[in-house]
Amino acid sequence: MCAKIDENFCPLCQQENGCMAHSDERCWCMDVKVPQALLDLVAEMEQGQACICRSCIEKFNADRSKFITALGD
Numbered sequence: 651m652c653a654k655i656d657e658n659f660c661p662l663c664q665q666e667n668g669c670m671a672h673s674d675e676r677c678w679c680m681d682v683k684v685p686q687a688l689l690d691l692v693a694e695m696e697q698g699q700a701c702i703c704r705s706c707i708e709k710f711n712a713d714r715s716k717f718i719t720a721l722g723d
């Protein structure tokens with residue numbers, strides 16, 4: 651039970667999340683409110699480890715039912 655979590659990649663779409671939280675620059679993710687329902691989609695062990703990327707947040711906010719359906723494929 652020690653799957654490697656790469657904090658640079660979005661746990662939902664496996665694309666680079668572009669998070670700057672681990673650098674000296676301020677990250678966009680600190681200004682964005684991530685919906686709890688979206689966080690709930692992230693596996694428990696990945697929560698707090700890797701940031702969800704901005705495009706996933708935008709897609710979720712645009713049409714959450716379509717987003718969740720796409721994840722289930």
Ligand SMILES: [Zn+2]
Pocket residue numbers: 660661662663664665702703704705706707
């Ligand atoms: Zn993503």
